[in-house]
Amino acid sequence: MRVSLGSVARFMGTRLLSSAIVLFGVVVVVFALIQLVPGDPVRLALGTRFDQEAYDALRAASGLDRPLVEQFFSYLGGVLTGDLGVSFRNGQPVVEILLSRLPATVSLAIPGLLIALLIAVPAGIWSALHEGKVSDGIVRVASQAGVSIPDFWLGLLLISLFAVRLGWLPSSGYVPIATDPAQWLRQVVLPATTVGIVAGAIMTRYIRAAVLEVAHAGFVRTAVSKGLAPGRVTFAHIVRNALVPVLTITGIQLATILGGVIVVEVVFAWPGLGRLVYDAVAARDYPVIQGAVLLIAMIFLAVNLVVDALYALVDPRIRLA
Amino acid sequence: MSAESLTAEPATTRFSSWRLLASNPVTVASIVVLGLIIAGALLAPWLAPYGANEINVANQLQPPSVEHWFGTDDLGRDIFSRVILAAGTSLTIAFAAVGFALLVGGGIGIVSGYFGGPTDAVLMRVVDIMFAFPVLLLALAIVAIFQPGIPTTIIAIGVVYTPIFARVARGSALSVRTSPFVQVSQTMGTPAVSILGRHVLPNISGPLIVQTSLSLAFAILSEAALSFLGLGVQPPDPSWGGMIFTAQGFLGLAWWMAIFPGAAIFVTALAFNLVGDGLRDVLDPRQRTIIEARRTA
Numbered sequence: 301m302r303v304s305l306g307s308v309a310r311f312m313g314t315r316l317l318s319s320a321i322v323l324f325g326v327v328v329v330v331f332a333l334i335q336l337v338p339g340d341p342v343r344l345a346l347g348t349r350f351d352q353e354a355y356d357a358l359r360a361a362s363g364l365d366r367p368l369v370e371q372f373f374s375y376l377g378g379v380l381t382g383d384l385g386v387s388f389r390n391g392q393p394v395v396e397i398l399l400s401r402l403p404a405t406v407s408l409a410i411p412g413l414l415i416a417l418l419i420a421v422p423a424g425i426w427s428a429l430h431e432g433k434v435s436d437g438i439v440r441v442a443s444q445a446g447v448s449i450p451d452f453w454l455g456l457l458l459i460s461l462f463a464v465r466l467g468w469l470p471s472s473g474y475v476p477i478a479t480d481p482a483q484w485l486r487q488v489v490l491p492a493t494t495v496g497i498v499a500g501a502i503m504t505r506y507i508r509a510a511v512l513e514v515a516h517a518g519f520v521r522t523a524v525s526k527g528l529a530p531g532r533v534t535f536a537h538i539v540r541n542a543l544v545p546v547l548t549i550t551g552i553q554l555a556t557i558l559g560g561v562i563v564v565e566v567v568f569a570w571p572g573l574g575r576l577v578y579d580a581v582a583a584r585d586y587p588v589i590q591g592a593v594l595l596i597a598m599i600f601l602a603v604n605l606v607v608d609a610l611y612a613l614v615d616p617r618i619r620l621a
Numbered sequence: 622m623s624a625e626s627l628t629a630e631p632a633t634t635r636f637s638s639w640r641l642l643a644s645n646p647v648t649v650a651s652i653v654v655l656g657l658i659i660a661g662a663l664l665a666p667w668l669a670p671y672g673a674n675e676i677n678v679a680n681q682l683q684p685p686s687v688e689h690w691f692g693t694d695d696l697g698r699d700i701f702s703r704v705i706l707a708a709g710t711s712l713t714i715a716f717a718a719v720g721f722a723l724l725v726g727g728g729i730g731i732v733s734g735y736f737g738g739p740t741d742a743v744l745m746r747v748v749d750i751m752f753a754f755p756v757l758l759l760a761l762a763i764v765a766i767f768q769p770g771i772p773t774t775i776i777a778i779g780v781v782y783t784p785i786f787a788r789v790a791r792g793s794a795l796s797v798r799t800s801p802f803v804q805v806s807q808t809m810g811t812p813a814v815s816i817l818g819r820h821v822l823p824n825i826s827g828p829l830i831v832q833t834s835l836s837l838a839f840a841i842l843s844e845a846a847l848s849f850l851g852l853g854v855q856p857p858d859p860s861w862g863g864m865i866f867t868a869q870g871f872l873g874l875a876w877w878m879a880i881f882p883g884a885a886i887f888v889t890a891l892a893f894n895l896v897g898d899g900l901r902d903v904l905d906p907r908q909r910t911i912i913e914a915r916r917t918a
Contacts, residue, residue, distance in 0.1 A: 318749075325750035336766045441647075444898065448891035450842055452849050453865055453883035456872065464873040559755040563846050567869075577758060578850060581765040589765050597753040 311612045312605075319601050326597045331375045333593070334586045335368070345388035345584045361386055362587065384591040389583055394591035397576065405572030407477050408495065408565070409557040411488055415496025416503055416553060421546075423500075424507025425539060431512060439504065446501020452563040455494040459567070462490060472569035491568040495561050499553045503546075510545035514538050544614055551607030558603070559596040641903045648899025655892045662708035669702035673859045682875045692877035694867065700877060704885050707859040711889070714774050714854075715840035721779030722786050723833055729783070730790025735798055735813070735821055745791070751784040756839075757846055764852045774853045778843050782836050789832045793825035800824075827904035834897030838890040845886045861886045 334341050342359045343350065362385060363371050378384055384394035427439035463471035470487050477484040514520065515538050523533045562574035569575070573592055580588040642648055661668065677697035685692045691700035733744040751759070763777040797803055797820065806816050847853030848862030856863055861882040868878035 321746060322749050322753055325746065326753050329750060329754075333762055333766065338767070444894055445887075445891060448838060448842070448887055448894050450845050450849075450862075450865075450883060450886045450890075452846060452862075453879065453886065456865065456869060456879050457883070460872045460876065460879070556755055559758060562757050562761065563849060566850060577761055581761050581852065584765065586765070589762060593754065593758060593762055596755060596758055600753050600755065 308609070308612045312609055315605060315608050319605055323598065323601060326594065326601075327376060327379055328372075330590045330594045330597075331372055333590055334362075334364075337586065341584070341586050342388065345586060347584070358388055361391075362388075379594065384594070385587040387588050388585045389588070394587050397588060398573070398591050398595050401571060401573050401576045403476060404474055404570055405558060405565075405574065407484070408488060408491055408561070408570055408572060409554065411492035412495030412499060412557055412561070413550070413554050415492055416499035417550065419496065419500030420503035420507050424504045425511055425542075427504070428508045428511035428515060429534065429538075431515075439508070443501045443504040443508075446497055447505070449498065449501075451494055451498050451561070452567050454497060455491065455564055455567040458490050458494060472567075474568075474570050487568075491561075491564050491570055494564050494567075495557055499557060503549050503553060506549040507542070507546050510542040511538060513545075514541045517541075544611060547610055547614070548607055551603050555600045555603035558599050642899055645899050645902070647895055651892045651895035651899065654888065655896060658708060658889055658892065659712065661705050662712050665705040665709055669699075669706055671699035671702040673703050673706045674698065674857045675702075682871065682878075684875070685877055691881040692875065694864070694875070694878050695871060700864070700881055703859040703864060704861070704881050707854075707861050707864065707882070708885065708889075710771070710854055710858065710860055711841055711844055711886075714771060714778065714844045715837050717775045718778035718840050718844075719782060719833055719836045721775065722782035722836065723829065725779070726783035726786025727790045727829055730787040730792075731794045731817060731821060731825070733787065734791035734794030735817060737795075737798075741791070744787070748784040748787050756781050757843065760843060760847060761850075761852065764847065769847075769852045770855055771853075771858075774844055774847055777847070778840050781843070782840065785836065786829070786832060789828050790825060793828045794821055797821050797824045831897055831901045831904055834893055834900055838893035838897065841886060841890045841893065 337344065342355060342362060342364065346355060346358070359365055363374055366374070382395055384398075386393055387397060423439050423443070427436045430436045459471045462469045469489055471490075473487050475483045475487060520533060520537050523537050524530075528537075559573070561572075562578055564570070565572045565574035566578050573596060577589065577592045577596075579585075580592065675698060677693070680689075680693050680697035681695055683689055683693040683697075689699050689701065691704060694700055694703075729744055729748075733741045754762075759781050760777040763780060764773055767773045767776070803816060803820050806820060844853055845860070845862035845865075848860040849866045851863075851866065854860035854863060864882040865879055868875070868882070871878050
């Protein structure tokens with residue numbers, strides 16, 4: 301099949317425009333966050349550490365003493381130039397803090413997603429191809445259980461078994477992969493398994509549904525009635541055509557995991573974006589909360605755009621619709 | 622064909638739907654389990670053998686026994702009593718939050734889908750913006766604005782699930798809008814409010830019922846996560862998430878402190894999910910996608 305790059309570009313142009321509109325809305329929501337705080341956010345953030353000098357300095361730095369419209373355009377300008385203000389807690393630039401936390405989140409998200417795919421692709425395809433059989437029933441119940449399990453509880457159960465009881469793996473902590481790959485691997489196993497089991501359960505259900513939908517399509521019936529070998533029908537027709545929805549759910553899950561698996565990072569003391577948001581909420585460090593929320597929403601939109609682009613390349617119906 | 626018969630809704634299949642639902646043993650079992658959980662939560666003040674905050678330091682960290690079915694915690698409080706007393710709080714938050722999302726999101730979706738045009742375009746952009754935030758992150762941001770506690774938890778979870786209901790209701794309202802019985806009603810000059818009430822609402826109730834059940838499962842999980850993080854139900858009020866947070870410090874010493882509250886969350890969420898699944902199979906086979914995709918985080 302020849303892909304017309306023009307139609308892909310047109311499709312992506314439309315998608316980029318609508319993402320830009322959504323992104324603008326996201327900036328408005330993130331800006332509004334600090335405005336909605338009842339009372340004085342700087343005073344709240346300082347709490348018992350209040351002293352007039354620190355208060356005046358932070359208030360001036362945050363720009364909260366200026367008129368609302370001016371504050372908004374200044375925030376918008378900051379977003380465009382990569383200046384998200386400074387932390388109420390330690391005065392460090394928010395962008396610096398966010399960038400320092402991103403590698404930990406990425407180094408948890410990728411193994412987590414790999415584990416999820418390792419579970420979901422075989423289980424989802426197997427379950428769909430054995431629809432109504434006992435093995436399908438087992439996969440369906442197991443995936444439903446995986447969707448219903450609280451991830452922080454699953455994490456604690458894994459710690460309790462593999463760290464406390466058996467002593468095979470560390471219960472928490474993080475070393476960058478570049479510093480000590482072996483230690484990173486030992487520390488990433490439990491949090492990545494926790495993330496992978498929950499995401500894998502969700503993806504199994506999607507993949508099963510996607511494969512089933514294709515398996516019931518007319519062209520598959522034609523392929524079967526033509527006398528094609530069952531293996532060829534399964535892989536060349538069913539699985540290949542089910543890849544598009546699988547790509548979508550993988551993209552959504554990657555974006556969601558990158559967006560900070562907050563409780564898992566808290567349980568395993570993993571210093572990623574999720575843990576950062578948690579600490580910032582507890583300390584009422586509003587500029588950091590705003591920055592993290594903005595970055596996570598941007599990651600989400602960016603991953604969705606990439607998925608859409610791949611989608612358009614793979615499936616002509618999407619870009620021509 | 623008379624105008625009367627044209628504006629009549631399609632023959633109801635409600636009776637056969639319920640029969641179909643009752644023929645699925647997993648759904649029936651889940652409904653029974655849910656019934657028991659709700660009854661337990663309602664009767665908890667009478668069923669609990671001890672008070673939620675009845676401290677007995679001499680009795681701390683006792684394993685499950687005849688006196689303390691689920692054992693005791695680090696302050697000697699009875700875990701069984703705390704688990705069943707926390708059920709009421711969790712369920713109240715889940716029902717209130719999902720009720721809020723159903724009313725607000727459902728309302729937005731129906732108006733958006735039925736009227737279309739610029740109203741629809743604006744409302745759906747707002748929904749798109751809300752979808753750009755992962756669920757728990759948005760809830761945390763809302764908690765950061767207000768003080769943590771039960772009302773904030775309800776608002777946070779309610780707001781987070783509002784766009785999901787808006788999308789489901791909009792999709793259903795859109796398809797009902799183009800159906801012949803609605804179009805004939807419109808041609809006959811029936812006011813929009815009465816078309817919405819008499820035709821649109823009953824016909825989109827299936828997808829909304831399914832969404833409500835699935836959302837209750839995820840609301841239970843979200844509340845537990847917020848309470849685990851110390852940003853939901855505040856101690857000393859018992860909450861499943863809060864109990865698991867305390868249990869973290871005693872993993873090697875008292876496994877029962879984490880197991881029972883976690884099992885309570887798991888069983889409740891699973892039951893709501895399975896009931897939702899059963900309802901979906903009967904009422905709306907193509908749904909489920911949005912909420913489940915957004916489960917992690």
